[in-house]
Amino acid sequence: MELMELIMKRRSIRRYTDAEVSEQTLKLILQAGLLAPTSRNLKPCEFYLVRDRETLKRLSGAKSAGAGMIADCAAAVAVFGDAEKADTWVEDCSIAMAFMMLAAEEQGVGSCWVQIHFRTDASGKEAEENVREILSVPEKHRIVGILALGTPSEAVAPHSPEDADWSKVHRT
Ligand SMILES: Cc1cc2nc3c(=O)[nH]c(=O)nc-3n(C[C@H](O)[C@H](O)[C@H](O)COP(=O)(O)O)c2cc1C
Numbered sequence: 211m212e213l214m215e216l217i218m219k220r221r222s223i224r225r226y227t228d229a230e231v232s233e234q235t236l237k238l239i240l241q242a243g244l245l246a247p248t249s250r251n252l253k254p255c256e257f258y259l260v261r262d263r264e265t266l267k268r269l270s271g272a273k274s275a276g277a278g279m280i281a282d283c284a285a286a287v288a289v290f291g292d293a294e295k296a297d298t299w300v301e302d303c304s305i306a307m308a309f310m311m312l313a314a315e316e317q318g319v320g321s322c323w324v325q326i327h328f329r330t331d332a333s334g335k336e337a338e339e340n341v342r343e344i345l346s347v348p349e350k351h352r353i354v355g356i357l358a359l360g361t362p363s364e365a366v367a368p369h370s371p372e373d374a375d376w377s378k379v380h381r382t
Pocket of ligand 1 (some may be wrong): 220221222223224276277298322324325326334366
């Protein structure tokens with residue numbers, strides 16, 4: 211698929227079938243994240259791939275709302291940045307997540323970014339802390355988000371060129 215077609219077709223998918231996503235497909239998606247640009251090429255991103263159903267269910271409760279789809283997805287990638295390695299860990303991890311979303315789309319895999327950074331669970335505990343405990347992640351790794359992945363069981367209309375809001379472009 212052409213890149214612009216992928217950009218149009220990629221939508222947040224929050225309902226998935228029971229189908230597995232193959233290891234080979236997951237590797238292609240992760241490869242896109244691993245090859246994304248990083249400031250000064252410091253590569254601070256750490257990718258935690260989760261396929262175990264019980265762990266996915268636990269991750270879906272890491273924050274108070276907006277993470278429920280993780281319980282039903284085929285796999286999730288929790289993206290952390292090594293804050294000791296680069297002060298641009300948020301930017302670097304965000305780009306990696308965007309690259310993975312497009313790679314997933316190309317593979318026919320639906321994805322949804324789940325915000326974890328700055329979010330809390332119902333008791334007010336930091337969602338990042340919950341994810342760190344569930345996945346045994348060291349303190350120096352700071353989370354940006356979780357990418358839920360799975361075969362779509364919902365059809366979301368692609369974006370069209372008309373959806374682009376050109377008032378956001380300022381010519382000076
Ligand atoms: C930084 C970021 C955080 C997001 N967090 C969530 C989230 O926690 N839960 C969720 O269901 N969707 C989340 N989304 C998906 C957005 O709601 C979605 O991208 C937006 O509504 C536009 O829809 P589209 O992705 O289909 O184009 C997030 C997207 C981004 C970029």
